[in-house]
Amino acid sequence: MESTARPTRSAWLLEHLRQALLDGIYPLGSRLNEVHLSQELNVSRTPVRAALQTLAGEGLLSYVPNRGFTVREVRLSEIVEAYEMRALAEGLAARLAAERGLPEDARRIIEHSLEDGDRVLAGAGDREAQRAAYARNNEIFHSAIIAAGGSTLVEDVVRLCQRIPQASAHNVVAFDLADVRERHRAHHRIYAAILDQDTSEAEALMRQHVLAVELSMIRSIAHRSDRR
Template sequence: MNLQETVLMQLRDLILRGTFEPGQRLAEQQLAERLGASRTPVRSALVTLEQEGLIEASDTGKYLVRQFTPREVADAIAVRGHLEGMAARLVAEHGVSRQLQGDLQACLEAGDRLLADNPLTLESYAAYAGMNDRFHALILDACGNRALQRAVALNDKLPFAPASAMLPMQGTVALDRDWMLYAHRQHHMLFDALKRGEGTRAQNLAVEHTEVAQMNMRLALERRAESEQVLPAIRLVVG
């Protein structure tokens, strides 16, 4: 298991939960101690988070948490859905090569194995995120439209827009695993549509697939709001 992937997922989850305030500095050593990791995977994860638009570098090179709104995230996810829908349609219309079919099948089988764990572990989440990224990247790479690929790359710089950025985290409710199982069934259905050359169906499935990300976002924000209501009450009691 790639330690960077687990660290990345943990940091992304902490930002979404509101653990860090907008504008707060993220120091490598403190994060490494908090996550029980070395500074190397933390440093690599911070670079990725900057690319995803969750944090930004200050003039002095320090990483700061970026301000983002639920609307900004929802819009970015919606745009990704339509772009990936177009990519899926193009792949279905062009035909799926034997190499692509084998690569996508390997992703699906890996996802099936990972989701067999119940409950899912942090390592399972991280490994599934890697598989999910590869599945989406394979379709995008095979679409043959460079302008579309550049548009996706640009959109991925917005908060929580990339394919795996909104996967739920370990320790959340069982409903999260149900949504992941549902999302992976959509992967299977999309693969079937691609093989059959059903462009319209593949496009619609890819667009619908992002609703899982939208749902995860809504659930995460609901939990964040609940925790923000509980913490002041705890402080009041303790104080």
């Protein structure tokens, strides 16, 4: 869970391309050419192909034999629906976690994610590295609460939502530092409610948090469209 480790070149490439796709750098439906990308990013074709295959598996790209990789087109309505489902499912997970109480290992994981998030967002370093570190941190926090909820149904619903990659807790679509800091403060409030075993507050805060992320995402996509 240590986020200070220096990423490998392959890990950097994967995250760089993931962030570019989430930010709409490559137009929807456009083809990503391995040769052009390797030249543009000054890396060999092998890690580029591996990264593209991973991103296709995550749903950010589509792959057609003999045609290669293209940027997957996802309707805004699908993304919104995925967030709405996530808000309901993760709100229930937070309620269940508060009701049942957190085991010690879950507390350690969540507290580490909160401390690590505080550190990652406190500085003003490289934006891409900061975003990648927070994406990992965000995924750890949400996954720990979902697991603590102990509901297989909730886990299945969240997994279904992740078929829309823009709605995944790992994929930070809109990385505005002030906005993300507020999102992280919400993590602290959610955790406090769970520790207090305030089931209604834990559920409400988690729902509000996921829907606030949805709103940030919609604003980012709208701003992106305005620039075109």
